[in-house]
Each structure stands twice: as C-alpha cells, then as structure tokens.
Amino acid sequence: MSAILSADDLNDFISPGVACIKPVETLPAAEPAVPTDNQEDAYEVSFNTEPPPPQADLPPAQISLTDCLACSGCVTSAEAVLVSLQSHAEVLSELDSGPGLRLSADGTRVENLDTGGKLYVASVSPQSRASIAAAYGVTEKEAGYMIDQLLSGPRGLKSRAVYRNGFQWVVDTNITREACLVLGTEEVMASLTAASGNVDDLENGDAKKQPTKPILTSSCPGWICYAEKTHPHILPHLSRLKSPQALMGTLLKTALSRKLGISPDRIWHVAIMPCFDKKLEASREELTDAVWEGTGTRGVRDVDCVITSKELLMLADSRRVDFAKLPRTPIPRRIPFLDPKLDSFLFPTRRATNGNSAAGTSGGNLHYILQYFASQHEGASIQTTRGRNADVLDCSVTSADGETLFKAARYYGFRNIQNLVRRLKPVRPSRMPGGKPIGSARKGGAKANGPDYAYVEVMACPGGCTNGGGQIKVDDPVITGVETSEVNPGPPEQKQWLAKVDEAYFSGEDVFGEDITMEDRHDMVDGISPSYIKDTLAYWAATTGIGLDRLAYTSYREVISDVGKNVGDAERVIEIAGKIGGGW
Structure with missing residues (x-):
C-alpha cells in the first residue's frame, strides 16, 4: 500500500490477502458484430470487440483502494482479473453479439428462437437509483424511469446498436429484497x-x-x-x-428457462449495483444453475454480469446516449412477464419504498x-x-x-x-x-x-x-x-x-x-x-x-489455499491492491 497512508486512515480496511480463492475465469470472446444488409440505419459502435489475449499474457488487473472498501483489503490477483472482466464494455459486447430473442407484444410467443440469440433482462438496486437521483437532481422514482429508458426504451442503448438489442425487462431488486x-x-x-x-x-x-x-x-x-x-x-x-441480487437472478433464470423451454445460458442477466464486490458474488460457484438443477457440474451464472452505478453512466456514454435527456416517465407499453402471477410480483402496482x-x-x-x-x-x-x-x-x-x-x-x-x-x-x-x-x-x-x-x-x-x-x-x-x-x-x-x-x-x-x-x-x-x-x-x-x-438458500466455505505463498507473490498482490486508478 502507499507509504503516505497512515494506520488511522486505513482503520476501515483489511490487510491485503495473498491467497487466491479460485482460478481466474475468462468470459467467452464476443465475435465482432456485422450489420445485416437490411439495417441501413445501423450505427458503428466503437468499443473493444477484439478477442482477449491468451490468459498467460494478461497484464495485472488494476484495482484502486478507493474503488471498494472490501476489495481494497482482501482482493487477490485472480479476483482482480475476475472483477475487471465484468464491465460496461462486456454488456455492450454481449448486446452486439447477434440478434437477440424477442417476445411478441402479448408476451406469449418467442421470436428468433432458432438464431442462437439470447433474451436480455436487467435488475436495478435502489441504492443505484438513489446515486443517479442525487447526481441529476431527480427523485429516486424518476431515476428508475431514466434507467428503464436507457436499457429498454427507444432512445436508449438499442437506438444506437447494431442489432437493436435492448433489455426485455428491467426489474427492481426491492421485490426480492x-x-x-x-x-x-x-x-x-x-x-x-x-x-x-x-x-x-x-x-x-x-x-x-x-x-x-x-x-x-x-x-x-x-x-x-x-x-x-x-x-x-x-x-x-x-x-x-441468498442476497436480493442472487435471488432475483435465480428467479429470472428458472422462471424464464422453464416457461420458454430454453437453456439458462440463453437468458443474459445484468445487475446494476452500488458495489464492486457484487461482481465477486455473481461469480460464486454456489450461485449457478448447477445448484438448483442439481447437476453438480460447472453451471451458468444466475447473474451474468454486474455493473455499478458509475459504470451505468459509462454504458450510456459508450453509446453516445445523453443520460440527462432521457425521459423521466415510464415506458408506455411493457410486454408482460410470461407468467401472470410472477408478472404481478415482479411489476407490482404497489411501488415499495426503501x-x-x-x-x-x-x-x-x-x-x-x-x-x-x-x-x-x-x-x-x-x-x-x-x-x-x-x-x-x-x-x-x-x-x-x-x-x-x-x-x-x-x-x-x-x-x-x-x-x-x-x-x-x-x-x-x-x-x-x-x-x-x-x-x-x-x-x-x-x-x-x-x-x-x-x-x-x-x-x-x-x-x-x-x-x-x-x-x-x-x-x-x-x-x-x-x-x-x-x-x-x-x-x-x-x-x-x-x-x-x-x-x-x-x-x-x-x-x-x-x-x-x-x-x-x-x-x-x-x-x-x-x-x-x-x-x-x-x-x-x-x-x-x-x-x-x-x-x-446458499452455502459458504472456508477458503484455504497455498496459491500466492511463493516468494514475490505477496508483494505483487499488494501492488495490485494499492494501484491508484481502477481497472474498469
């Protein structure tokens, strides 16, 4: 850590750990999206779609002490890379990977089922809405509408996307809270x-x-x-x-995969959260379909990607969407969730307070x-x-x-x-x-x-x-x-x-x-x-x-590992944890 920091400055932090809890995970490389001939008004989106370098050549991930109180103390090199893989760029890469699944206006039929596309869903935490509300001088309710418009509305992400993909539903994690x-x-x-x-x-x-x-x-x-x-x-x-984030991921993946008769890996779920540690939570092996399906094999994440409140604004900026000018009203026509009872649960007319x-x-x-x-x-x-x-x-x-x-x-x-x-x-x-x-x-x-x-x-x-x-x-x-x-x-x-x-x-x-x-x-x-x-x-x-x-429900385990105990590993991890400027 920086020598200019005193012990009193760090009394809310933990000393850096050196034992990696799991090997570095890599996400599938996204193929560069190519517009079809009939998409004359398609925009060229500039973001990194190049396949990542071989894992052995990956540079050390950077994570700032100011980024997250928890990660700054106990982050390991494997976790730093894992966290950096979940970003707003990953969301854009996924949306532009190909034509997505679409539902009919009444929500009863699935289109493009044979194209290999995915159904995109999002969940938003009330803390993230509060952060957006304070930044733009609006109410928490209006901030929620602006986020909905960005992720699903006609003036949001899909207005400048190759395949016009957007998020089919944007749900409030207050429901699972x-x-x-x-x-x-x-x-x-x-x-x-x-x-x-x-x-x-x-x-x-x-x-x-x-x-x-x-x-x-x-x-x-x-x-x-x-x-x-x-x-x-x-x-x-x-x-x-489970946490509200994890419970929402399980609910969406199980209900949609069962109702549509598709594999959970064809449902892509992003969560907007106030904390970088939520990225680590989403990567836990206990929070995959292998647990609720009982397969015992490596599973599909219930939450595929987590981005923070700040990264949500970066997401809008990457698509050249002026977030401040998005409508502060609900999207006029929402396609109902596939199950009426779960639809009334996920989208209640009773709007819960915090x-x-x-x-x-x-x-x-x-x-x-x-x-x-x-x-x-x-x-x-x-x-x-x-x-x-x-x-x-x-x-x-x-x-x-x-x-x-x-x-x-x-x-x-x-x-x-x-x-x-x-x-x-x-x-x-x-x-x-x-x-x-x-x-x-x-x-x-x-x-x-x-x-x-x-x-x-x-x-x-x-x-x-x-x-x-x-x-x-x-x-x-x-x-x-x-x-x-x-x-x-x-x-x-x-x-x-x-x-x-x-x-x-x-x-x-x-x-x-x-x-x-x-x-x-x-x-x-x-x-x-x-x-x-x-x-x-x-x-x-x-x-x-x-x-x-x-x-x-889920489980926890004691983490015991010899990884990181070789000579020089501790210094390298401390250097990563002490970097100024994030890897996001």
Missing part, C-alpha cells in the same frame, strides 16, 4: 426455537439446518469474502439466505426483524442505543413490563466488524493446569462470552450500501462539471454528498395497488405482507419443480 426480509425473519425466528445450533453445509443444494445464533447478515459480499478467508469460525453464524432512516440504506434487514418480532408480542416496544460510533447500533424488543425479549445489533464498516468477530471467536481451554481460557472472550468453563444477540446486520461499507465503492462520487465530472483531477473534496463535502444520496434513497412513496388483496393486508409488517410473499414463493417453486431450499 422484500422476499429476503420475510425469509430472513423466518430464519431468525426458527433459530430462537431451535433446540441446538448445529449447522450442516448445503449438500446437493439442500439447506439442511438453521445457522447458529447470533445469525449474521450474508447479503454483503465484501463481508462474506472477509469471513471466508480470515474468520472461518464465523461461517456457522451466517444466514443461509423504508425510513431507521431502516438504514442496506435493505432494512434489522429494522424489519425488529418490527416483526414486536408485532408478535402485544405491548412490546423497540429500543435502540448508539454504540461506540454511528455505524454501531444496539437494539432490543422489550415487553410491556420491561422484560427484554429480543436483542439485535447493526455493525457497519470493517473497523466495527473486526470488533464483532473477535467477540464471537470461541475460547480455547488453557493447556496449563488451572489456567484461564485463551481467547478474546474469556469466561469460566471456556464458554464464549460474546454478544447476546439473536441477529446482527453486518455491512462492509461505513454508512451502508449507499456508500458503496461503485456509487457516483462527489468529485465525479457528472456532478462537478470539470475533470476529477481538478477537484479535491474534503470530508465535509463527502459527508454532505452521502447525505444527499441517502435523502434520495428515502424519497419514494409507498402506493398500494391491486396486486395485494385486502385479505393479505391483515398481516402487513412495515408495508410488507409475509403471507403474500410466501404464497408467491411457493407458487414459484411449484411451477419450476424446484424446492425453495435450492432456490432461495
């Missing part, structure tokens, strides 16, 4: 009543048992990467639930669980206490007579995460007769003396997901109007900018529609109907013929 909140709450409630905390790893795609109390959030890939590499004792505590400031900007996992638990106990109330800093929050649910019923917490940023994992580390008995147990948590009988939480929401980025490494920054030319090198914002300006993004994140309105009936609304918790969510997920599992345990 709500599903994750409901399933995650079930997981926590089950852990409270479980007789023991035994955990079995996922075998053949089946989630066997509950994680150990306290259950820790698993939707942040930077946190998961850190736990797998450095703190294997944490793995039994991790929630087995909650309020109490829920935080990372999905509201902790907030929803507290609300649900309190709703199950008449007269119960929720108390919150700030910890040692703004990124630590202790919460409890107490009964009407003051008895503590449930304890939970929030830990954001690696400085706080390291304190948490130390408290959860099991103690070891001393080998000396009469000696005290060895470990950070010492107590008679060598029992762990960690926090008495039932649930902890853990995120790698201080401030939450709106502060992700892939978000638009305060010194970006989109905001400043000048080159980044001419702007040097200080901490106050950065703090003000993040507050503006957070304000956009919470700007949505909660409008209910006909997709949730009056019968469902009796069990509403924080604007979400658990019965409606469970009914829809059960329908999804039934129509695909795949158990929900394989569709919605």
Whole structure:
C-alpha cells in the first residue's frame, strides 16, 4: 500500500490477502458484430470487440483502494482479473453479439428462437437509483424511469446498436429484497426455537439446518469474502439466505428457462449495483444453475454480469446516449412477464419504498426483524442505543413490563466488524493446569462470552450500501462539471454528498395497488405482507419443480489455499491492491 497512508486512515480496511480463492475465469470472446444488409440505419459502435489475449499474457488487473472498501483489503490477483472482466464494455459486447430473442407484444410467443440469440433482462438496486437521483437532481422514482429508458426504451442503448438489442425487462431488486426480509425473519425466528445450533453445509443444494445464533447478515459480499478467508469460525453464524441480487437472478433464470423451454445460458442477466464486490458474488460457484438443477457440474451464472452505478453512466456514454435527456416517465407499453402471477410480483402496482432512516440504506434487514418480532408480542416496544460510533447500533424488543425479549445489533464498516468477530471467536481451554481460557472472550468453563444477540446486520461499507465503492462520487465530472483531477473534496463535502444520496434513497412513496388483496393486508409488517410473499414463493417453486431450499438458500466455505505463498507473490498482490486508478 502507499507509504503516505497512515494506520488511522486505513482503520476501515483489511490487510491485503495473498491467497487466491479460485482460478481466474475468462468470459467467452464476443465475435465482432456485422450489420445485416437490411439495417441501413445501423450505427458503428466503437468499443473493444477484439478477442482477449491468451490468459498467460494478461497484464495485472488494476484495482484502486478507493474503488471498494472490501476489495481494497482482501482482493487477490485472480479476483482482480475476475472483477475487471465484468464491465460496461462486456454488456455492450454481449448486446452486439447477434440478434437477440424477442417476445411478441402479448408476451406469449418467442421470436428468433432458432438464431442462437439470447433474451436480455436487467435488475436495478435502489441504492443505484438513489446515486443517479442525487447526481441529476431527480427523485429516486424518476431515476428508475431514466434507467428503464436507457436499457429498454427507444432512445436508449438499442437506438444506437447494431442489432437493436435492448433489455426485455428491467426489474427492481426491492421485490426480492422484500422476499429476503420475510425469509430472513423466518430464519431468525426458527433459530430462537431451535433446540441446538448445529449447522450442516448445503449438500446437493439442500439447506439442511438453521445457522447458529447470533445469525449474521450474508447479503454483503465484501463481508462474506472477509469471513471466508480470515474468520472461518464465523461461517456457522451466517444466514443461509441468498442476497436480493442472487435471488432475483435465480428467479429470472428458472422462471424464464422453464416457461420458454430454453437453456439458462440463453437468458443474459445484468445487475446494476452500488458495489464492486457484487461482481465477486455473481461469480460464486454456489450461485449457478448447477445448484438448483442439481447437476453438480460447472453451471451458468444466475447473474451474468454486474455493473455499478458509475459504470451505468459509462454504458450510456459508450453509446453516445445523453443520460440527462432521457425521459423521466415510464415506458408506455411493457410486454408482460410470461407468467401472470410472477408478472404481478415482479411489476407490482404497489411501488415499495426503501423504508425510513431507521431502516438504514442496506435493505432494512434489522429494522424489519425488529418490527416483526414486536408485532408478535402485544405491548412490546423497540429500543435502540448508539454504540461506540454511528455505524454501531444496539437494539432490543422489550415487553410491556420491561422484560427484554429480543436483542439485535447493526455493525457497519470493517473497523466495527473486526470488533464483532473477535467477540464471537470461541475460547480455547488453557493447556496449563488451572489456567484461564485463551481467547478474546474469556469466561469460566471456556464458554464464549460474546454478544447476546439473536441477529446482527453486518455491512462492509461505513454508512451502508449507499456508500458503496461503485456509487457516483462527489468529485465525479457528472456532478462537478470539470475533470476529477481538478477537484479535491474534503470530508465535509463527502459527508454532505452521502447525505444527499441517502435523502434520495428515502424519497419514494409507498402506493398500494391491486396486486395485494385486502385479505393479505391483515398481516402487513412495515408495508410488507409475509403471507403474500410466501404464497408467491411457493407458487414459484411449484411451477419450476424446484424446492425453495435450492432456490432461495446458499452455502459458504472456508477458503484455504497455498496459491500466492511463493516468494514475490505477496508483494505483487499488494501492488495490485494499492494501484491508484481502477481497472474498469
């Protein structure tokens, strides 16, 4: 790392790791697109379509300390290359690889099925919409419409593409976020009543048992990467639930492949996310069709590519589309999703909000669980206490007579995460007769003396997901109007900018529609109907013929490798991790 950085500057980072968790993956080379004779108005798109050089000749990937809080600490050379392969250029290359599959206006027929083309779908996170909204001075809802217009509209990407390919559907990951909140709450409630905390790893795609109390959030890939590499004792505590990104990928690939009768590799899914680590998550072997199909072979990714909020603007710029001038209204005619029930689930007339400031900007996992638990106990109330800093929050649910019923917490940023994992580390008995147990948590009988939480929401980025490494920054030319090198914002300006993004994140309105009936609304918790969510997920599992345990849950593993331990490898990886300027 740079010698000018002090330890205090890096207290939210992890020391660079040197062990690669997997070999470098390469994506298939895209053939240069050639316009057909009848496409007189086709544009020549200038981006790299040359096949990549042989893997042995690949230069070291560059990744910046400022790009992602998690990657900057634990990125390896293999992961750096893997992340750099997912970019806005890859999206353009895929769209121009050939004529895509198209659906009829009523969504009942597939055209170009024999051409070898693909069906393109996209999902967008609310944090990315908030970043766009703050950058262009619009509401989060309007930012969502602008993204839809770019990916699917007539004035977007396909207006300047060789084959006029665009994304058939653009879905909101808030939909699967709500599903994750409901399933995650079930997981926590089950852990409270479980007789023991035994955990079995996922075998053949089946989630066997509950994680150990306290259950820790698993939707942040930077946190998961850190736990797998450095703190294997944490793995039994991790929630087995997929993240909203991963769950959306599984839903789209399974539903569409089953309904259309095509292979999952003919459905191409891109996710727009606030974090570079989401690229690593999309590349996990546990998140492929091999798991839910039960084939046990190398599978097709549920999420083929992840681009960040900033890369979305680069995507528009590469096609010479002025993002600021895109319509801030819905696309007039949307082709319905192939299944009516799933269509109403993915595109509800009830537009879900991102909650309020109490829920935080990372999905509201902790907030929803507290609300649900309190709703199950008449007269119960929720108390919150700030910890040692703004990124630590202790919460409890107490009964009407003051008895503590449930304890939970929030830990954001690696400085706080390291304190948490130390408290959860099991103690070891001393080998000396009469000696005290060895470990950070010492107590008679060598029992762990960690926090008495039932649930902890853990995120790698201080401030939450709106502060992700892939978000638009305060010194970006989109905001400043000048080159980044001419702007040097200080901490106050950065703090003000993040507050503006957070304000956009919470700007949505909660409008209910006909997709949730009056019968469902009796069990509403924080604007979400658990019965409606469970009914829809059960329908999804039934129509695909795949158990929900394989569709919605995943697994984690301790990473042990000798790769990177040769002389000189450590220095090379540290050099990659410390590069200024990204490889994207």
